[in-house]
Amino acid sequence: MAAAPYRGGWLAAGIGLLLLFPLSSPDAFFLDVFTTGFLLAAFAASWDVVGGVSGQITLGHALPFGVAAYACALLTSLAGWPLPLALAAAVLLAAAVGAGIGGLSAPLAGPFVALLTLALGEIAHEAAVGNTFFSGPGGYAWGGEGGIPVALPWEDASPFSSYYAALAFLCIASFGMLRFSRSGAGLILRAVAGSPITAQASGVPIARFKRLAFTVGSAFAGAAGACFAVHVGRATATDLSLELSFQAATFAAVGGRGTIVGPVVAALVLHVLFQGLSLPPSARVLLYALTLLVTLRFFPGGVVGTVRDLALRIGGNGKEGPRSPRRRNRNRTGEGTP
Amino acid sequence: MLLDGLFAGGTYALMAAGMALILGVVKVINLSHGAFFTLGAYVAYALAERGIETPIAAAPLAAVIAFAFGVFLGKSFVNPVRSHPFALPVGTLACALLFEQAAQMVWGPHPLSIEAGKPWIGPGGLVVRRWGVIAFFSSAALLGGLKWVLSARPGLPLRLIAEDEEIAGSLGMDVETIRYLTFGGACAMAAAAGALLSPSGAVTPTMGRAPLLLSLVVVIVAGMDSVAAIFLLSIGLGIFGNACAWFLSPQWSYVALLSAVCLLLAVRPAGIVALAGRRD
Amino acid sequence: MNMLLSAEGIAKSFGATQVLSGITLSIAPGEPVGLFGPNGSGKTTLVNILSGLLLPDTGTVRFDGKEITRLPLDARYRLGIARTFQIPHPYPALSVREAVRVALEVNTGKRDEEGGAGKEEGPAEDLLDRTGLFNQRFVPCAQLSQGCLRRLEFARALACRPKLLILDEIFSALSAADEGDLTALLRAANRDEGAAFLLVSHNPPLLKALCRRILVLEEGRIVRERTL
Numbered sequence: 097m098a099a100a101p102y103r104g105g106w107l108a109a110g111i112g113l114l115l116l117f118p119l120s121s122p123d124a125f126f127l128d129v130f131t132t133g134f135l136l137a138a139f140a141a142s143w144d145v146v147g148g149v150s151g152q153i154t155l156g157h158a159l160p161f162g163v164a165a166y167a168c169a170l171l172t173s174l175a176g177w178p179l180p181l182a183l184a185a186a187v188l189l190a191a192a193v194g195a196g197i198g199g200l201s202a203p204l205a206g207p208f209v210a211l212l213t214l215a216l217g218e219i220a221h222e223a224a225v226g227n228t229f230f231s232g233p234g235g236y237a238w239g240g241e242g243g244i245p246v247a248l249p250w251e252d253a254s255p256f257s258s259y260y261a262a263l264a265f266l267c268i269a270s271f272g273m274l275r276f277s278r279s280g281a282g283l284i285l286r287a288v289a290g291s292p293i294t295a296q297a298s299g300v301p302i303a304r305f306k307r308l309a310f311t312v313g314s315a316f317a318g319a320a321g322a323c324f325a326v327h328v329g330r331a332t333a334t335d336l337s338l339e340l341s342f343q344a345a346t347f348a349a350v351g352g353r354g355t356i357v358g359p360v361v362a363a364l365v366l367h368v369l370f371q372g373l374s375l376p377p378s379a380r381v382l383l384y385a386l387t388l389l390v391t392l393r394f395f396p397g398g399v400v401g402t403v404r405d406l407a408l409r410i411g412g413n414g415k416e417g418p419r420s421p422r423r424r425n426r427n428r429t430g431e432g433t434p
Numbered sequence: 435m436l437l438d439g440l441f442a443g444g445t446y447a448l449m450a451a452g453m454a455l456i457l458g459v460v461k462v463i464n465l466s467h468g469a470f471f472t473l474g475a476y477v478a479y480a481l482a483e484r485g486i487e488t489p490i491a492a493a494p495l496a497a498v499i500a501f502a503f504g505v506f507l508g509k510s511f512v513n514p515v516r517s518h519p520f521a522l523p524v525g526t527l528a529c530a531l532l533f534e535q536a537a538q539m540v541w542g543p544h545p546l547s548i549e550a551g552k553p554w555i556g557p558g559g560l561v562v563r564r565w566g567v568i569a570f571f572s573s574a575a576l577l578g579g580l581k582w583v584l585s586a587r588p589g590l591p592l593r594l595i596a597e598d599e600e601i602a603g604s605l606g607m608d609v610e611t612i613r614y615l616t617f618g619g620a621c622a623m624a625a626a627a628g629a630l631l632s633p634s635g636a637v638t639p640t641m642g643r644a645p646l647l648l649s650l651v652v653v654i655v656a657g658m659d660s661v662a663a664i665f666l667l668s669i670g671l672g673i674f675g676n677a678c679a680w681f682l683s684p685q686w687s688y689v690a691l692l693s694a695v696c697l698l699l700a701v702r703p704a705g706i707v708a709l710a711g712r713r714d
Numbered sequence: 715m716n717m718l719l720s721a722e723g724i725a726k727s728f729g730a731t732q733v734l735s736g737i738t739l740s741i742a743p744g745e746p747v748g749l750f751g752p753n754g755s756g757k758t759t760l761v762n763i764l765s766g767l768l769l770p771d772t773g774t775v776r777f778d779g780k781e782i783t784r785l786p787l788d789a790r791y792r793l794g795i796a797r798t799f800q801i802p803h804p805y806p807a808l809s810v811r812e813a814v815r816v817a818l819e820v821n822t823g824k825r826d827e828e829g830g831a832g833k834e835e836g837p838a839e840d841l842l843d844r845t846g847l848f849n850q851r852f853v854p855c856a857q858l859s860q861g862c863l864r865r866l867e868f869a870r871a872l873a874c875r876p877k878l879l880i881l882d883e884i885f886s887a888l889s890a891a892d893e894g895d896l897t898a899l900l901r902a903a904n905r906d907e908g909a910a911f912l913l914v915s916h917n918p919p920l921l922k923a924l925c926r927r928i929l930v931l932e933e934g935r936i937v938r939e940r941t942l
Contacts, residue, residue, distance in 0.1 A: 299791035
């Protein structure tokens with residue numbers, strides 16, 4: 097990863113800017129836009145774990161996101177659990193859902209994984225829209241489009257604390273996902289994504305690792321979803337919608353699949369831009385769709401990929417390591433351009 | 435209700451056949467197929483607003499418009515991007531969502547309806563809807579025509595490309611052009627189906643999602659080779675879907691379709707194996 | 715002596731074509747065996763069945779006394795049966811070193827983090843050095859020449875300290891230099907690590923030089939067996 101050192105510099109600068117932003121006294125609206133942006137960025141990174149690093153194209157990533165949101169809401173409001181416990185349970189549930197999706201999709205090839213995850217997500221969405229849950233002493237029914245409220249231990253969170261809490265969450269979650277992507281397991285996942293047959297011939301149990309990818313990605317998605325429900329105050333059916341799943345894929349495609357950081361940046365930029373301009377929801381989805389189409393057609397590697405290609409072309413070809421001091425083979429082997 | 439299902443199913447067959455064509459010739463899962471269905475329905479609505487109320491008039495116009503869009507899409511997006519396995523399902527989904535939102539912006543999110551005309555009352559009180567008969571027979575006719583085309587000389591390039599693209603290319607066929615033309619044609623079929631079925635219910639921006647799933651289920655189960663199998667299975671599913679909507683609710687028929695897709699993918703009949711194999 | 719690998723009554727047909735019938739063979743521990751046959755004789759199908767990519771219609775395969783007929787490719791690798799591909803499918807996004815690490819990771823579970831780029835020691839470096847790929851260890855796999863890809867296949871196969879190597883045409887269409895190096899590697903693996911191998915090739919001199927026993931496959935049957 098030759099790009100890592102200088103990219104670390106950019107990242108630090110970016111985080112610094114984000115830390116300082118609220119000090120310029122912006123509108124509460126913009127603080128909120130950034131806050132939800134941070135959570136969506138974490139969601140985008142979690143998609144990248146499944147769809148970018150591991151190559152499993154999921155069009156139903158809103159499923160673990162929404163499941164965690166609903167779990168959090170139901171556990172706090174209906175069952176009266178304390179918030180931290182509900183959050184933990186929500187994430188675990190999302191991970192379990194991910195394991196299930198992974199198990200079902202492991203034998204399938206690329207586009208069919210997309211189809212299956214899309215269908216599963218839509219089933220959950222329909223179930224959420226169609227079902228009403230009865231509240232306790234309140235008497236009126238929850239559920240449906242309106243969603244389920246989350247019982248929060250605080251009265252009204254200030255936009256500032258929400259902002260910093262979400263930013264902290266984003267940094268911690270992204271760091272975790274980056275470490276995972278760079279770990280041994282992450283390497284194996286990238287191998288499975290690149291050439292399943294060679295990975296198998298290297299002893300990789302493909303199905304197990306595909307399940308792992310979904311489990312980890314869904315766990316992080318669930319964390320983002322639960323935090324989202326806490327921030328918004330309710331879990332709604334849009335947390336399970338196809339549009340949301342689609343957004344995750346868009347962020348990843350625009351940012352550069354497999355990089356974790358790319359989708360985070362893309363999510364922040366696109367979300368803040370579109371939401372900040374106060375466009376109506378249908379215009380936003382339309383713009384997301386357009387952005388995706390343009391990116392897929394003209395920038396297949398995403399922004400990060402294109403930048404990397406340009407940098408390589410300017411800076412010369414891939415690195416070659418230093419010569420082995422204890423060469424047992426003659427030097428001429430392995431030399432020369434392919 | 436049974437008859438309605440029959441008519442609807444027969445028309446959905448048109449759409450399913452289009453999906454089969456795309457899967458076989460262009461080798462792509464076209465998630466925007468439902469959007470073209472919706473396009474057809476909205477074209478019919480637009481015409482109805484202007485006083486032209488017969489689906490027979492709407493269907494050809496919808497087909498032409500859809501063909502134009504389909505060719506544009508095929509040429510500018512599907513063909514160049516085919517080699518990236520990520521791009522296609524996500525990209526076609528993007529097209530679908532794009533259209534859904536555009537339709538919502540132009541016509542609003544509320545259901546619109548088209549005047550259906552008086553139904554005939556047949557023997558035993560059987561209610562036969564006029565649009566249903568028209569749709570069914572138009573679809574059957576078009577499918578018959580398609581079957582004839584595919585088995586005769588004009589269809590040879592399509593069958594060859596579906597079998598082995600390299601051979602087709604080396605025989606001098608312009609595979610790229612045939613691909614986007616087929617894509618356009620299949621989209622036109624979906625739009626025609628949408629226009630023909632538009633009087634049957636509410637026209638909404640997202641109405642194409644269920645027919646999309648239906649055509650996928652049909653193609654996965656019935657395979658891509660037999661038009662007759664596609665037709666019959668679509669009828670079966672149409673009746674089943676109508677029964678669900680009647681006895682339970684329209685949402686349930688959508689969920690039933692979704693579950694069917696999941697079950698099929700979990701059980702993986704030969705259809706998927708063949709499709710997956712063909713991609714290599 | 716107990717046979718390392720034994721296959722009995724293997725038959726496979728694709729549709730109406732009977733590709734293999736009544737194949738029975740065995741390989742002793744550490745024994746270098748060759749498989750010779752013209753194109754279309756069923757060599758690759760047999761290799762696929764023995765390595766776990768394909769299920770036979772009938773017959774059994776045993777390894778170290780245990781039946782492995784239905785065991786998939788990855789499980790066999792973990793048992794010590796490594797195979798190479800005639801046409802490798804390199805990882806498009808990984809470097810040479812990372813490719814070898816994948817095989818090591820699964821087998822030995824060694825915690826070897828990304829920061830190992832600066833290191834010059836380690837099991838991956840070791841394998842790369844032996845197969846002559848050390849200088850190219852940061853090159854993306856997709857940019858390798860055919861000869862280097864074959865070396866990488868070999869490195870990958872050696873990563874599990876195999877008891878049995880199944881090599882599918884690993885020497886075909888190679889430069890003399892690459893062929894020489896790989897031949898030496900194979901001999902070393904056989905001699906120093908006691909790895910048996912089944913070498914599939916249509917090059918008789920090579921087979922005679924490397925193998926102690928040669929099986930001849932013709933139209934799906936083993937027609938001859940020569941011990942050298």
